[in-house]
Amino acid sequence: MFRRNTLLSLAIMLGLGVLTACGMLSTEKSFAGTHPQELGAGRPQCSSCHEDELKGAAKTYASFNHSSTFVKDHKVQSGQDGNVCATCHAQSFCSDCHAGKTVMKPSTKLGDRPDRATPHSGNYLTMHRIEGKIDPTSCYKCHGRANNDKCTACHR
Amino acid sequence: MTQRTNVVLLAALITATAGAQDVSVYGTTMAQMWKQDISGDKRTMAPAAQYLGIDASQLGTEALSLHLFGWGRTDLGDQSVPGSKSAGDLTYGYLQYRFAEANAEIKAGRFGITQGGAMEQVDGVSARTDLKGGFTASFFAGKPVLYKNLEGAAQKDYEYQHDFIFGTRLGWRMSKIGELGLSYLQDGTTAAKDLHVPSPVDYTRRQMGADIHLVPISIIDFTGRTLWDMAKHDEMATAPSRIAEHDYTLAVKIAPTFVVTGNFTERNFQAYFAGTNMPNLFRQTELGKHRGYGINVVLGPASAVQVVVDYRNTKRDSYGEANRFGGEVRWTIPESKLQTGLGLHRVLADNVISIDDRVPTYSLSHREIRAWVMYESGRYSASLDGIRQSFDDKHNPSLAGVSSQYEFVGSLGARLTPSIKLSGDLSLGANPLFKKEVRGLLRAEYRFSMARKGGK
Numbered sequence: 001m002f003r004r005n006t007l008l009s010l011a012i013m014l015g016l017g018v019l020t021a022c023g024m025l026s027t028e029k030s031f032a033g034t035h036p037q038e039l040g041a042g043r044p045q046c047s048s049c050h051e052d053e054l055k056g057a058a059k060t061y062a063s064f065n066h067s068s069t070f071v072k073d074h075k076v077q078s079g080q081d082g083n084v085c086a087t088c089h090a091q092s093f094c095s096d097c098h099a100g101k102t103v104m105k106p107s108t109k110l111g112d113r114p115d116r117a118t119p120h121s122g123n124y125l126t127m128h129r130i131e132g133k134i135d136p137t138s139c140y141k142c143h144g145r146a147n148n149d150k151c152t153a154c155h156r
Numbered sequence: 157m158t159q160r161t162n163v164v165l166l167a168a169l170i171t172a173t174a175g176a177q178d179v180s181v182y183g184t185t186m187a188q189m190w191k192q193d194i195s196g197d198k199r200t201m202a203p204a205a206q207y208l209g210i211d212a213s214q215l216g217t218e219a220l221s222l223h224l225f226g227w228g229r230t231d232l233g234d235q236s237v238p239g240s241k242s243a244g245d246l247t248y249g250y251l252q253y254r255f256a257e258a259n260a261e262i263k264a265g266r267f268g269i270t271q272g273g274a275m276e277q278v279d280g281v282s283a284r285t286d287l288k289g290g291f292t293a294s295f296f297a298g299k300p301v302l303y304k305n306l307e308g309a310a311q312k313d314y315e316y317q318h319d320f321i322f323g324t325r326l327g328w329r330m331s332k333i334g335e336l337g338l339s340y341l342q343d344g345t346t347a348a349k350d351l352h353v354p355s356p357v358d359y360t361r362r363q364m365g366a367d368i369h370l371v372p373i374s375i376i377d378f379t380g381r382t383l384w385d386m387a388k389h390d391e392m393a394t395a396p397s398r399i400a401e402h403d404y405t406l407a408v409k410i411a412p413t414f415v416v417t418g419n420f421t422e423r424n425f426q427a428y429f430a431g432t433n434m435p436n437l438f439r440q441t442e443l444g445k446h447r448g449y450g451i452n453v454v455l456g457p458a459s460a461v462q463v464v465v466d467y468r469n470t471k472r473d474s475y476g477e478a479n480r481f482g483g484e485v486r487w488t489i490p491e492s493k494l495q496t497g498l499g500l501h502r503v504l505a506d507n508v509i510s511i512d513d514r515v516p517t518y519s520l521s522h523r524e525i526r527a528w529v530m531y532e533s534g535r536y537s538a539s540l541d542g543i544r545q546s547f548d549d550k551h552n553p554s555l556a557g558v559s560s561q562y563e564f565v566g567s568l569g570a571r572l573t574p575s576i577k578l579s580g581d582l583s584l585g586a587n588p589l590f591k592k593e594v595r596g597l598l599r600a601e602y603r604f605s606m607a608r609k610g611g612k
Binding site: 007010014024027029031033040041048053057058060062065068075076077078079082090091092099101102104109111113114115122125126129137139140141143144145147148152153155156 | 268
């Protein structure tokens with residue numbers, strides 16, 4: 001019963017939302033599906049070519065520069081502006097590190113790309129026993145609900 | 157969905173690419189080999205893996221596209237990972253309709269989604285659009301993709317509770333100021349108590365999130381989010397806080413070549429770990445929290461030479477404090493197609509109190525050095541990557557009496573045609589698990605695009 005009510009409420013909310021939203025849609029042109037130019041080596045700095053604001057995102061291009069902080073922690077940007085990411089990155093780029101289930105650790109798959117700063121370089125099986133004690137929440141982001149079938153070999 | 161339904165859907169999706177104006181097929185074939193000797197148990201591992209992706213655009217209409225990506229693995233030698241000698245997964249497979257205006261899009265199928273606090277893999281639908289007045293709205297719903305890594309009854313409980321997932325986010329953007337967002341996520345509609353034999357663990361998630369990205373002036377960039385756990389945890393002890401996470405970062409661009417970034421995080425274990433499918437590891441019964449703050453200074457963030465100096469303090473209630481500090485240098489030389497980096501870090505951590513009388517306490521403190529260099533011309537590529545950790549206390553039971561470990565990975569590659577690249581990696585290492593470790597890897601990467609001419 002609870003499930004039926006939830007689904008019904010959801011359908012009503014969705015229907016009303018769609019009707020309301022249709023009259024409120026922005027008329028701004030959508031972002032390009034792909035970046036028109038190939039990017040050079042190194043981490044891209046959007047502001048080196050684009051000085052102004054990215055219309056539709058209401059943020060400067062500089063706020064999407066791939067700084068070392070951005071590369072290590074981009075969850076807020078991806079949660080707000082996933083479609084900006086999609087202009088340059090296919091979803092397979094994200095799943096190099098963030099797949100729900102994968103066959104090998106990112107640093108092995110991208111062993112020829114040390115510039116990508118992939119997680120778990122070297123023998124991480126030993127390091128995870130140290131870093132996991134210091135901060136288990138850092139493991140949870142990727143292994144808390146997915147990509148953890150190897151974890152269960154020991155953590156039962 | 158049953159296996160048969162999945163196969164039929166996948167076949168239908170692939171067949172749909174026949175009508176596409178532009179089809180890209182890309183993939184990576186990898187074969188690894190290494191020998192392993194643990195206490196006389198000698199094994200030869202030779203796993204082969206295949207990643208394959210298809211992007212087909214302009215399916216009848218310019219706005220409709222199809223995206224598929226998955227992988228398969230089989231062991232040609234001994235079994236390389238627990239479970240089975242072969243495995244595979246469809247990472248994503250969805251149809252996408254992109255509207256010409258409002259950044260509106262609809263996806264249907266299996267997709268990964270990041271939206272507010274959600275980072276999920278879903279079999280279902282999602283939609284997003286920009287609205288007038290700077291508002292944005294997004295929504296997804298479907299069946300969560302589940303992983304069968306619990307045992308027997310626990311897996312059944314888990315699947316029963318994760319029958320349906322949905323999430324929504326409303327955002328508000330103001331030009332040259334930034335964005336605020338509110339999100340809600342519910343994973344599972346069936347409570348643990350409704351099982352025939354009520355489960356001791358409530359796997360469902362109900363999570364509220366607030367996120368912010370402010371760029372009020374060009375020198376300030378502030379991002380962050382707070383997540384609240386809204387689920388009832390009647391069967392457990394009361395959590396000290398319903399706040400699952402605070403995570404905020406402030407970057408101040410003091411000069412174009414000088415950026416200082418500060419970060420603060422706090423995560424309460426019971427609230428943060430809600431919904432895990434590994435309750436034995438991510439224990440919701442741990443009522444404490446983890447708190448961290450750090451600062452990093454970047455010199456030359458957009459220049460050829462980038463220097464980062466960083467410090468981070470963390471504290472876990474049940475364990476203690478740790479301080480990590482160090483720095484790294486990255487050097488990109490576009491003219492010579494060379495990139496290189498060097499990083500040095502030191503971790504000073506409180507001792508772990510052990511239940512073993514022979515080692516009543518042991519240290520987690522260690523040093524890490526990493527250096528790499530990469531050359532990539534149009535046709536050839538080469539890289540060398542080395543990492544070494546040295547440990548303060550080799551009596552740490554995880555270290556088997558070893559005081560350091562290292563790994564070097566060398567890679568050579570050649571692009572045979574614009575669409576095909578071959579490369580090989582050789583890694584050498586020594587660590588507490590393996591006295592010496594030598595691994596070889598062959599990699600073939602390819603991408604073929606079949607753009608059709610003549611329009612619709």
